[in-house]
Amino acid sequence: MTDRSKAVVLWLLVGFSVVTLSAPTAVIIGASLTSGKIVTFPPDGLSLQWYAQILGAFDLRAAFLRSLYVATVCTLIALPCGTLAGIVFAKHRIRFRKGIQVYLLLPFTIPLIGSGVGLMLVFGAGGLLGSLWPVGLACCAINLPFMIWAVAGSANALDPDLEKAAANCGAPPVQTFLTVTLPAVMPGVITGALLMFILALNEFLVSLLLVDSRIVTLPVLIYNSIRSIITPDLAAISVVFVVVAAMVIAILDRLVGLDIFLKSK
Amino acid sequence: MGEAVTTSATRTDAVRNIAVSVRRVSMAYPAVLAVDDVSFELAKGSFLTILGPSGSGKTTLLQMIAGFQAPTSGEIVIAGQPVQSVPAYQRSIGMVFQRLALFPHLTVAENVAFPLRMRRFDARTIPGRVERYLDLVRLPGLGNRRIQQLSGGQQQRVAIARALVFEPDLLLLDEPLASLDRKLREEMQLEFRRIQRELSVTTINVTHDQREALIMSDEIIVMDRGRIQQMDRPQRTYRQPANRFVAGFIGLTAFLPVEVRSVREGVARLRIGGAELQGTVAGDDTLLPGGAAEAALRAEQVRVATTGAGLRNLDTVLEGRVEDVIFEGERIVYEVLVDGFNEHRVRAFDHDPALHAEYPIGAHVFVGWNVRDLLVFPA
Ligand SMILES: Nc1ncnc2c1ncn2[C@@H]1O[C@H](COP(=O)(O)OP(=O)(O)OP(=O)(O)O)[C@@H](O)[C@H]1O
Numbered sequence: 186m187t188d189r190s191k192a193v194v195l196w197l198l199v200g201f202s203v204v205t206l207s208a209p210t211a212v213i214i215g216a217s218l219t220s221g222k223i224v225t226f227p228p229d230g231l232s233l234q235w236y237a238q239i240l241g242a243f244d245l246r247a248a249f250l251r252s253l254y255v256a257t258v259c260t261l262i263a264l265p266c267g268t269l270a271g272i273v274f275a276k277h278r279i280r281f282r283k284g285i286q287v288y289l290l291l292p293f294t295i296p297l298i299g300s301g302v303g304l305m306l307v308f309g310a311g312g313l314l315g316s317l318w319p320v321g322l323a324c325c326a327i328n329l330p331f332m333i334w335a336v337a338g339s340a341n342a343l344d345p346d347l348e349k350a351a352a353n354c355g356a357p358p359v360q361t362f363l364t365v366t367l368p369a370v371m372p373g374v375i376t377g378a379l380l381m382f383i384l385a386l387n388e389f390l391v392s393l394l395l396v397d398s399r400i401v402t403l404p405v406l407i408y409n410s411i412r413s414i415i416t417p418d419l420a421a422i423s424v425v426f427v428v429v430a431a432m433v434i435a436i437l438d439r440l441v442g443l444d445i446f447l448k449s450k
Numbered sequence: 451m452g453e454a455v456t457t458s459a460t461r462t463d464a465v466r467n468i469a470v471s472v473r474r475v476s477m478a479y480p481a482v483l484a485v486d487d488v489s490f491e492l493a494k495g496s497f498l499t500i501l502g503p504s505g506s507g508k509t510t511l512l513q514m515i516a517g518f519q520a521p522t523s524g525e526i527v528i529a530g531q532p533v534q535s536v537p538a539y540q541r542s543i544g545m546v547f548q549r550l551a552l553f554p555h556l557t558v559a560e561n562v563a564f565p566l567r568m569r570r571f572d573a574r575t576i577p578g579r580v581e582r583y584l585d586l587v588r589l590p591g592l593g594n595r596r597i598q599q600l601s602g603g604q605q606q607r608v609a610i611a612r613a614l615v616f617e618p619d620l621l622l623l624d625e626p627l628a629s630l631d632r633k634l635r636e637e638m639q640l641e642f643r644r645i646q647r648e649l650s651v652t653t654i655n656v657t658h659d660q661r662e663a664l665i666m667s668d669e670i671i672v673m674d675r676g677r678i679q680q681m682d683r684p685q686r687t688y689r690q691p692a693n694r695f696v697a698g699f700i701g702l703t704a705f706l707p708v709e710v711r712s713v714r715e716g717v718a719r720l721r722i723g724g725a726e727l728q729g730t731v732a733g734d735d736t737l738l739p740g741g742a743a744e745a746a747l748r749a750e751q752v753r754v755a756t757t758g759a760g761l762r763n764l765d766t767v768l769e770g771r772v773e774d775v776i777f778e779g780e781r782i783v784y785e786v787l788v789d790g791f792n793e794h795r796v797r798a799f800d801h802d803p804a805l806h807a808e809y810p811i812g813a814h815v816f817v818g819w820n821v822r823d824l825l826v827f828p829a
């Protein structure tokens with residue numbers, strides 16, 4: 186194959202990926218701007234009326250705040266647990282390594298509905314159903330392997346000599362961890378935390394089983410209204426989700442710079 | 451019981467000005483004995499190089515002294531204190547790692563300040579001290595740079611400053627120069643020597659570069675397969691290798707299998723093929739007449755000439771034929787097949803590159819050397 190035809194194939198693949206990845210978003214943004222009464226694409230005239238409507242809808246706003254709360258709880262639990270687990274998993278030849286590897290594959294092997302029912306039974310037995318923070322805990326439990334992967338990736342790339350050097354400089358183990366190990370795995374920690382936040386923000390199936398009508402989160406609320414009729418306000422809500430995710434990434438870029446991900450290996 | 455022995459030994463150390471003593475230290479991994487019954491003492495302020503081939507146990511030994519690993523047996527005493535119960539972070543040892551291990555998220559100055567902060571130096575004195583040590587390694591004004599913005603040689607200097615800034619009792623260097631190009635490496639060798647003399651810090655350097663060992667050290671330990679083969683001053687290590695291994699490891703040495711005819715006053719009469727030779731018995735090895743032995747001859751101690759007259763002042767002069775010519779730039783190595791030596795070759799450096807003369811392959815030449823330079827070891 187010539188260089189030219191290679192380039193053409195490559196660009197076709199990239200173009201295809203970009204289109205398939207962004208098409209739903211583009212469609213939803215278009216649909217949310219419609220001035221009509223039903224979801225259509227292309228939109229039937231332009232207006233911001235549906236955004237005004239969701240802004241005015243108290244139940245939507247409350248559900249959105251609840252989702253943010255759940256995502257925050259999930260991330261706060263995942264930060265220490267996932268970071269330590271990731272570092273330990275990457276650096277130490279631990280016992281039960283095989284077992285832990287299986288655990289790390291769970292998100293792909295156990296259907297979420299299974300985890301959801303299990304958690305519902307456990308929380309029910311513990312009398313935790315009906316409050317919101319256990320939903321965050323549940324999101325953390327099912328998604329934690331993602332955080333562990335992210336941190337372990339960074340920790341694997343860490344030069345073991347760095348920790349020896351810290352000890353040689355007079356740093357006791359805790360100081361070594363804080364001043365050398367932690368900064369070195371920070372890209373993984375940030376990636377993982379971000380992932381946990383967004384996954385929890387969007388989490389639907391498990392939440393569906395754990396919430397009741399007083400504490401519905403946004404994805405569950407959306408699901409409930411889809412069951413009646415699909416109105417353009419749902420498209421507008423989806424756009425809000427996309428914007429929140431984009432904002433998180435933008436904040437991250439301002440805080441630590443996105444190139445940290447490219448340099449982390 | 452061990453207590454009493456340690457205490458008295460410790461006192462003697464302090465009196466005798468010993469910075470480090472390693473006593474019968476071994477490190478056994480499941481598959482190999484990486485360090486095998488190693489003992490040595492090092493005087494304060496001196497520069498020791500541990501020289502040995504890959505896998506000879508150099509790093510393992512250094513890691514035990516630094517405290518990253520506990521010996522399976524034996525004892526290490528630093529500045530008069532046995533250190534087996536002292537963790538690495540409480541030992542007063544500076545180390546320059548093979549891959550430097552500078553902290554990538556800190557600036558140059560923060561890297562150098564790190565040991566001072568960890569060892570709780572008075573915060574007000576830290577910036578001044580960092581600056582002084584950056585001056586010492588000739589990096590003034592670079593404190594605010596990031597590590598990634600420095601060249602290899604500059605990073606090397608930061609690592610040296612970081613290892614020295616807290617004035618450790620002992621400086622350990624684990625082949626820190628191995629990854630540099632030759633010119634920079636030679637520059638840094640002299641730099642190390644200058645700084646070490648300026649601060650007179652006791653130093654243990656590890657390398658497999660014999661030239662580096664000879665240039666930099668007060669003392670050299672040659673190691674092989676976990677054992678010390680020889681510990682000596684550089685000149686003696688070079689001129690009087692203790693055994694065949696050391697003779698072969700240092701210098702470009704040819705070994706000739708010989709038969710011992712007789713030995714008198716350290717001089718052995720030898721036979722190789724159809725030729726007769728004389729050599730010097732190395733160390734206090736005993737050679738039995740009639741037994742087999744090996745004679746070691748360094749290329750730089752052999753001269754080549756077109757006529758025997760050119761080699762008149764040498765003890766042994768023989769005729770031969772040039773078998774191979776290796777051009778190395780500043781010198782030329784000839785491999786000469788000496789008449790009567792069967793297929794065994796002698797190597798010789800051309801000692802007069804100013805002449806630009808080169809003997810072609812197949813040329814008939816004379817080779818000569820002195821009896822004291824042909825060292826005989828038991829086979
Ligand atoms: N952690 C370990 N576990 C098992 N064996 C080891 C370990 N570290 C080193 N060894 C073995 O111990 C021996 C000495 O290794 P060491 O690293 O001390 O050699 P070295 O002299 O530093 O070599 P090099 O010049 O290649 O760095 C080698 O045979 C090595 O395979």
Ligand SMILES: [Mg+2]
Nearest residue numbers: 508509510625
């Ligand atoms: Mg080594």
